[in-house]
Amino acid sequence: MLLDTPRDRASTLSFSFPLSRSAALSRLAAFVPDAGAQYATGRSESAVGPGGHDGVSRLSAAIRRRLIAEDVVAGAVIRAHGANAAATFLRELCWRSYWKGWLEQHPRVWGAWKQAVAKHAGQLPSGYDAAVGGETGIDAFDAWARELRETGYLHNWARMQVASIWIFTLQLPWELGAAWMYRHLLDADPASNTLSWRWVAGLHTQGKIYLADRDLIRRRSGGRFDPKGLATTGDVPRETARVVTEPMRTPLAPDALRDTLLLLTPEDLSLECQAAIRALPIRGVVACRSLCDGPADIAAVADGLQRGWEHWRVPIAWVDTIDDVAALAAREGAKQIVTGYAPIGPVADALGEARGRGIAIAEHHRAWDMAAWPHCNRGFFTFAKQLPALFATMASDEEGLRELA
Ligand SMILES: Cc1cc2nc3c(=O)[nH]c(=O)nc-3n(C[C@H](O)[C@H](O)[C@H](O)COP(=O)(O)OP(=O)(O)OC[C@H]3O[C@@H](n4cnc5c(N)ncnc54)[C@H](O)[C@@H]3O)c2cc1C
Structure with a gap:
């Protein structure tokens, strides 16, 4: 996929x-x-x-x-x-x-998106290669596609234009566009990316699509771009699964008295600043390569590990898999593994699978998120x-x- x-x-x-x-x-x-x-x-x-x-x-x-x-x-x-x-x-x-x-509260939207991407990946639509290669002939889109590839970043407004042109002018599946952007963004986020694409497509605020506008792009770019042939109307894409509201997951809470192995993931890398985590008897800090998605995650998690060591002066380690994390906890006599809350996304998916195999991982839920x-x-x-x-x-x-x- x-x-x-x-x-x-x-x-x-x-x-x-x-x-x-x-x-x-x-x-x-x-x-x-x-x-x-x-x-x-x-x-x-x-x-x-x-x-x-x-x-x-x-x-x-x-x-x-x-x-x-x-x-x-x-x-x-x-x-x-x-x-x-x-x-x-x-x-x-x-x-x-x-x-x-x-x-x-709508976790199935994430699963449905992943499924749709896997389905489309089996047979990519015509026009896909030109779009991701920045060779559509639409000057603004092509420049932004290159900027995304070369820098890992696009301004919010440029992301909106790119998503709109992808869906309504190039008539490509929104799910594939979201996957392409996610793959390149340094800030790739399961919620902000997937749901912003859905917002542009008219799937979030029902029926309200966002259409890129040639004159506005010309003005905002100071005349650098003049994208021709942009769609002036568009149909909301079909949902591939029903959108259902569900209760939020209640994570296993850390036990303040148990010896703890702290697991750092790209979901929360300033845990040492949280009073509830500082109060735990931390015996070691570990990071897991399989929970990192590319060099940006590795760089950020390495910074988190270093700060963990500076704060607690306990052993720190990189391991390959969640099973290795569990083995390390057992070896070091830690009675619980604690990590930052993993919101819907690849880390939560992996922790969920590990839970299914009997590996319990407690999660610290930040006050901001709970409020x-x-x-x-x-x-x-x-x-x-x-x-x-x-x-x-x-x-x-x-x-x-x-x-x-
Ligand atoms: C199609 C599309 C895809 C997107 N994908 C992502 C993504 O994968 N990851 C991501 O972090 N943001 C995403 N965004 C939101 C937004 O574009 C970026 O957060 C923003 O451009 C980051 O630049 P900044 O840090 O300079 O933002 P600033 O304008 O300085 O804003 C400060 C912070 O606020 C948050 N923020 C600002 N605008 C938004 C917004 N519209 N939605 C959500 N958070 C926002 C970000 O954390 C940002 O760092 C997407 C937007 C669109 C339209």
């Missing part, structure tokens, strides 16, 4: 997209002064790359892996500007929490009403905020 092909992200490990906590905190500190009115007015102007994305934070690869978590980013921005002056930035940040919470996610089962604007309360209860990563002070 297409998702299993080797990642193309090796060439994109660069300083432009921080993949360590200290680089992410530095980027955040540099960006905070621009996160208020300047972000609200300047964000769209920096849509066309490569380079030139100064109006946005470019923190997504770090936030996606929680090298810094949403509460640190929101806390720093609110302290500098207040929540009202930074409302545009905070709203964008919270789209991430919304998508995560929505997918937790936000229950409000994410309807539209974004319903969720947005909860944001003042969410901002009032955050600041769980006090160390991150102190480092920024």
Whole structure:
């Protein structure tokens, strides 16, 4: 299946997209002064790359892996500007929490997407190779396809145009487009990527499709692009499975008194800043190669391991599989394996399989997610009403905020 092909992200490990906590905190500190009115007015102007994305934070690869978590980013921005002056930035940040919470309550959407990708991969539609190769003849699309491949990043607005042109002009299956983008993005996220593609396709807000507009692209690109032949109407693609709302998973909670092997995955790489994790009797910290998806994950997890060692001064190790994690726990006399909560995605899939084989892994659920996610089962604007309360209860990563002070 297409998702299993080797990642193309090796060439994109660069300083432009921080993949360590200290680089992410530095980027955040540099960006905070621009996160208020300047972000609200300047964000769209920096849509066309490569380079030139100064109006946005470019923190997504770090936030996606929680090298810094949403509460640190929101806390720093609110302290500098207040929540009202930074409302545009905070709203964008919270789209991430919304998508995560929505997918937790609609887990079958993830399974249906994977199945559809596997089905299409058996017989790729004509036009697919030209699209992923950036050879469609639609200048903006082709330039963005190349930028994605070469840098692992696209500005949010460019992602919207690319997804729209893919679905409505090139008439390719949205699932394949989402898989292609996921494969190249340094910030590839199961919820933000899959659900944003569904939003563009008109599958999220029922029937409301997003159409890329030739004049707008010409204006925003300062005349660099003039994409001809864009679709001016479009039909919502067919759902391949019924969208069902389900209760959120209740993870096995860590036992505060048991000797613990801490497992780091790309889902949460600042666990040492969480009070509940700091209080555990940690005997070792381990990372698992099979839970990493390419060099960007490996770089970020290696940074997490290093910080784990600096914090606890206990043995750290890389192993290959979850079975190796269980064997290490047994060998070292750890009575439980604890990791950060794994939201819907490849890590949760792998932990679920391990659970099925009798390997119990407790998960630390962050206060931010527990407060936000229950409000994410309807539209974004319903969720947005909860944001003042969410901002009032955050600041769980006090160390991150102190480092920024
Ligand atoms: C088709 C499509 C696919 C996408 N795929 C992903 C993905 O795989 N991973 C991912 O992290 N984001 C994804 N996004 C959302 C968004 O494009 C990126 O988060 C953003 O461009 C990252 O750049 P930044 O860090 O400079 O963002 P900034 O504008 O500086 O925003 C700060 C942070 O807020 C969050 N954020 C901002 N906008 C959004 C948004 N619209 N949706 C969700 N979170 C947001 C990100 O964590 C981001 O780092 C996708 C959007 C679209 C339209």
